[in-house]
Amino acid sequence: MIVADEFKKMLNAGIKENAASFKNMFAMLPKFSKVIFLPCALNDTSLIISSSMPTEKTMRMSIMDQFGVFCSAVVARRLKSDFVFVSALVEPMTIAYLTGAPLSISSTMSVVVVKPAEEMTIFDRLANIFGHYFFYIFFIQLPIPVAKFFYGQENPEFFKPIENTLLFSNNHKFTDLPTARTHGLIEIGNLEEEDIVLTEKIDTKIKNFIDSNKFDGFIIFSMSTYSNDGELEHEIMGNFSSVFKKFPKIGFVWRINEIPEKFQAENIQVFKWIPQRTLFNHPKAMAVITHCGQNSFLEAxxxxxxxxxxxTMGDQFPNAKRAKYRQIGVVLSPNNLTETTIFDAIQKIQLDPRDDEERRLTPKSSKSETKNFSLFTPWGLFMFVISDIKLQIFII
Incomplete structure (x- = not known):
């Protein structure tokens, strides 16, 4: 919790300065590494790798996070278990390494150079190489000596390179830029229980506002719950409020702790919490103004x-770029949130010449195709999981 609180304070500082927080992230790496190496540091792992471990395979499969992969891999190998990975972070280098996909490290977009390949200069490509290798060293190479420190080196088999395997990624296939891939990568970011989303209870105040006949539709404005706690600088808050008032036929559901009275208006409703996924799927929802965090991005x-x-930070930049590249969104710089830029962005969404169905068609189709998980699951997954009727799963 101490690490998380310190990391959060650093992110808040970056956002309040209206700047991308790469500097803050690099400053936090020594503390953030504690989280990455947590699988080795957990006390209960000493029981898992005790001398009483069985000599035959008892666990069919272990499911592991991609961070600190060797710490988890040692445990799985001591259990004589096969393993697959689950990745919350869409990081191309690590995903390619674990799934056996070739990766063009100069042209594949990273969090260091947030551009598609056709927009990159020679300097962008050099920076991109650095960015990808940074993640390779930090996520793949550094955990090896850490794992050896915790678990000893009596069996070199425990520390051999990770075999190519399956990786379930918190991503949406529709948003990917062109890149090489294998069947080992399975996107699960758009799998959700539709019935739960559509029946989630909406607060009466929110429901009355979004269903009002005064508005043709509504726009959700919700920045990161984790990073900025529903806060914005006074000037930026005023810019958004002034622009919202210029669209009287659009309601704005603003997730923020509070706004000054002078910024309030009939078409602006402030809420400290909103049922985000349910509002995104509401028939009157027109758009979302978001930081493009992974969950909000996938839900939209x-x-x-x-x-x-x-x-404002990290993977939000690639997510925003993917939205622009796929023509499902526009991107604003946190350093230039003026009335003009905000107004132009909303107007561009509102005046899009494509009709509503056309704008939503591709992601909707992608969702329907993956509603049945078995339809897009590679045969290898079926053989990997289902072949042993006495399936046992160990989550690391």
């Missing part, structure tokens, strides 16, 4: 909702 794409992205 899955709902087929146009995005106005304001990325």
């Amino acid at each position: 794409v899955t709902a087929g909702l146009p995005i106005i992205g304001i990325p």
